[in-house]
Amino acid sequence: MSLMVLGTSSHAGKSTVVAALCRVLVNRGISVAPFKSQNMSLNSYVTRDGCEIGIAQAMQAFAARIEPAPEMNPILLKPKGDATSQVVLMGHPYKDVPAREYYLETEFLLEKAVSAARTLEERFGHLVVEGAGGAAEMNLYKRDIANILLARELQYPIILVADIERGGVFAQVYGTVRLLPEDISPLVVGIIINKFRGDPEIFSQGIEIIEEICGVPVLGVLPYAGMNLPSEDSLSIAEKKSLNHPVRIAIIRLPRISNFSDFEALERDASVEYVPLGSPLADYDCIILPGTKNTVDDLAEVRDSGTAEEVRRARKRGTPIIGICGGYQMLGREVIDSGIESRQGTHPGIGILDVVTRFDRYEKKTEQVTIDACPVGPVLSMMGKVSGYEIHMGMTERAGAVEAFFGEGAATPDGLAFGTYIHGLFSNASAVNALLSFLYARRGISYAPRIAERDPYEDLAAMFSQHVRMDLILPYFE
Numbered sequence: 001m002s003l004m005v006l007g008t009s010s011h012a013g014k015s016t017v018v019a020a021l022c023r024v025l026v027n028r029g030i031s032v033a034p035f036k037s038q039n040m041s042l043n044s045y046v047t048r049d050g051c052e053i054g055i056a057q058a059m060q061a062f063a064a065r066i067e068p069a070p071e072m073n074p075i076l077l078k079p080k081g082d083a084t085s086q087v088v089l090m091g092h093p094y095k096d097v098p099a100r101e102y103y104l105e106t107e108f109l110l111e112k113a114v115s116a117a118r119t120l121e122e123r124f125g126h127l128v129v130e131g132a133g134g135a136a137e138m139n140l141y142k143r144d145i146a147n148i149l150l151a152r153e154l155q156y157p158i159i160l161v162a163d164i165e166r167g168g169v170f171a172q173v174y175g176t177v178r179l180l181p182e183d184i185s186p187l188v189v190g191i192i193i194n195k196f197r198g199d200p201e202i203f204s205q206g207i208e209i210i211e212e213i214c215g216v217p218v219l220g221v222l223p224y225a226g227m228n229l230p231s232e233d234s235l236s237i238a239e240k241k242s243l244n245h246p247v248r249i250a251i252i253r254l255p256r257i258s259n260f261s262d263f264e265a266l267e268r269d270a271s272v273e274y275v276p277l278g279s280p281l282a283d284y285d286c287i288i289l290p291g292t293k294n295t296v297d298d299l300a301e302v303r304d305s306g307t308a309e310e311v312r313r314a315r316k317r318g319t320p321i322i323g324i325c326g327g328y329q330m331l332g333r334e335v336i337d338s339g340i341e342s343r344q345g346t347h348p349g350i351g352i353l354d355v356v357t358r359f360d361r362y363e364k365k366t367e368q369v370t371i372d373a374c375p376v377g378p379v380l381s382m383m384g385k386v387s388g389y390e391i392h393m394g395m396t397e398r399a400g401a402v403e404a405f406f407g408e409g410a411a412t413p414d415g416l417a418f419g420t421y422i423h424g425l426f427s428n429a430s431a432v433n434a435l436l437s438f439l440y441a442r443r444g445i446s447y448a449p450r451i452a453e454r455d456p457y458e459d460l461a462a463m464f465s466q467h468v469r470m471d472l473i474l475p476y477f478e
Contacts, residue, residue, distance in 0.1 A: 001476045002121070004156040004187075006131035006147055008172035012163040013194035013222070015056040018130045020464035021473070022064035023457040025126070030477050033072060033124040034060030037113035038132055038146040040077040040085070042258035042293055046366045046389035046423075051091020052076060055261055056130070063457040066124070074116040075109055075145070077102075080293050081256060090116070093364050106143040113145055114153045126477050129156060136179040148184060157189040157476050160216075164203075165195040165224065170210065177214045190219040190472060197224045200467070220468030247439045250275045250284040252307060252327070254298045258291040259391070259423050262324055265432050269447070270439070277305035285439045286320045287311060289327025291423065295357070295394070296342035299330045299349065308350045315352050320379065320439070321417040325392050328409065328419030329357040332396065336360075341393060352417050354400035355410045364393050369422060371405045373434075377415015380404055382434035388424035396421075 003021070007014045018034050025032045036057055045058035051070035058068040070091030077085040080096065087094040087102065089112065097105075120127055132146035141148050151158065162172045173191055180188070191210060196203065200221045207218045251263055253274040266272050273284075281287055289311070292298045302308050315321050323331040332355035335347045340359040349357075367390055373383035386405075396419075401410035409420035425431050433449040440447035 001478070002127040002129065002154075002156050003473070003476050004129040004131065004151055004154065004158045006135035006151075006158055006160055006176075007133070008136075008160060008162040008176045009134045009166070012134075012161045013192075014130050014161050015060070016460070017159070017161050017192060017194070017222075017464075018128045019056075019060045019063040019457065020460045021128045022060050023461035024465055024470065025128075025477060026064050027461060028474075030126060031124045032064050032126045032128060032477070033066060033069075033120045034064060034130065035071075035117050035120055035127045036073050036130040036132065036146070037117070037150050038075040038077065038109070039073050040079065040132070042078055042256070042291075043261045044076060044078070044088075044259065044391055046368055046391055047091065048368055049091075050366045050368075052088050052364075052366050052391055053091060055259075060128075060130075063460070069120075071116040071119050074113050078258070078293055079256070081297065086293070091366075093362070103143045106145060106149070110145045110149050110153070113150060117150075117154060127156075129154065134176070135160070136176040138179060141181060148181060151184050151187060152181075155187070158184075158187045159219065159473075160188055160191045161194050162191065163195050164193050164221075165197065169193060170206070170213070173210055174213050177216065188214075188216050189476075190217050192219050192468060193221045195224045196221050217469075217472065219472055220464075222464070222467050225463055245269060245271045246443055246445055247271065247286075247436065248273065248284045249286045249288060249439075250279075250281055251288050251290055252302070252311075253277070254290060254292045254326070255301055256293040256298050258293050259325065260290055262290065262423055263288065263426055265426050265429075266436070269432075269436055269450070277301055277307045279307070279310075281307075281310040281314050281319075282317075284314070284319065285442065286322065286435065287314050289321075289323040289330055291324055291391075292326035294342055295326040295329045295335055296337050296347055296359075298326065299335060299347055302330060302350070303348070311350055312352065315417055318416060320435070321352055322435075323353070323419035324425065325390075325421050325423060328353075328355075328421060329394060329396060331355075331417070331419045332357055332410075333399070335394075353410045353412065353419050355396050355398050355419070357394045357396045359394045362393070364391065365421075366391050369408070371408055371422070373405050373431075374403050374411070376402055376404065376411045376413075376418070378438050379434050380411065380415050380418060382430070382437065383428075384430050386422065386425055386428040386431050388422035388427065390421045391423060392421055 039054035053073035076088035404418040411418035
């Protein structure tokens with residue numbers, strides 16, 4: 001048997017619960033795989049065989065101690081703006097579609113999703129399935145391939161996750177259970193209350209009320225706990241709080257920002273701030289331009305807002321400037337689009353790196369990479385070998401710029417400005433230590449390099465086991 005984890009709302013904590021369950025189960029010797037039929041996210045990951053899936057499903061696979069695979073997230077929607085998304089089907093670009101046209105393919109996509117789930121069942125035996133958004137979106141029931149239609153096909157028992165921090169948890173849970181279709185509601189076998197702050201004993205009466213009105217047991221109350229796990233989508237940016245570290249790093253908050261989870265490892269020892277376009281950048285020790293789903297349109301807004309000029313001024317002051325993927329493309333002289341990504345034409349870049357990017361074919365490069373940094377400047381020279389993954393359209397040609405990594409990327413001669421297509425660069429301790437050691441030294445402060453840390457999924461599993469009644473969950477995996 002397997003389980004399905006649905007939420008009373010978006011951002012209720014479904015992804016974390018699925019990851020926790022995967023690690024708890026595999027620690028008990030139970031083979032399990034994560035699954036999410038449809039995910040809408042610009043934070044993605046590339047599998048070993050070059051397929052693109054949501055980063056949450058990759059994280060959950062790591063929790064289950066297995067390799068991420070495209071079947072774990074067969075449908076990935078990557079919003080491009082103007083109510084249009086790129087559909088990534090079984091790890092590869094399928095088509096760009098407006099929302100209304102997407103729903104015309106519900107039957108086809110549901111079939112693909114169920115087939116992927118059955119494949120994982122055969123391979124691993126058990127699944128922990130994550131829904132999407134809120135489960136009781138009544139207007140979507142006839143086309144909800146992530147919750148209702150999938151639950152109807154799989155017939156797995158359902159655990160409902162509610163976010164108590166947002167308030168109204170009784171209405172969340174009761175409303176969701178009562179509004180689910182009459183053939184789906186009986187599948188709900190338990191409720192988890194998530195993000196509780198304070199003494200859970202205070203909520204003991206609340207548990208009794210929920211169980212009485214819903215007729216379903218509360219399996220546990222999870223505390224609000226900061227775990228070093230990747231963020232799934234842009235809702236997480238609003239929750240980020242910049243800690244009072246001596247070094248400040250500005251991440252330019254592009255309108256179509258993607259893979260901002262690239263920088264979360266830096267947050268442990270630096271004040272990482274997601275800075276809106278048009279903001280002054282004079283007080284930051286480092287500026288990073290992140291990835292984007294639409295380089296051409298975001299570049300236009302970077303120029304029009306004055307941010308491009310702010311970045312150029314920072315470069316003249318000697319502030320390190322780093323571009324990742326779309327940010328790398330923006331740092332070049334120009335971006336030439338044949339109408340593939342956005343608007344046809346030649347679009348001037350920020351002009352810090354001597355490179356030119358061309359979009360002339362609807363092809364996406366998706367692959368894992370392990371590569372050595374070039375000995376250029378103080379930061380790259382200290383990085384050594386790094387691993388990550390590329391997810392991008394467009395090809396970038398170096399003109400006068402030197403390589404940042406052997407065979408990849410570009411840098412200025414002093415190495416204080418560089419760009420690369422490598423997502424996950426700062427998931428490497430050597431890259432974090434190289435950048436932060438330099439930035440701290442500039443402020444006359446010593447920096448203690450990070451060493452290998454405890455597996456965060458073990459901490460997550462321990463916390464989950466402490467607060468959730470696994471004795472009521474384990475029978476579903478026998």
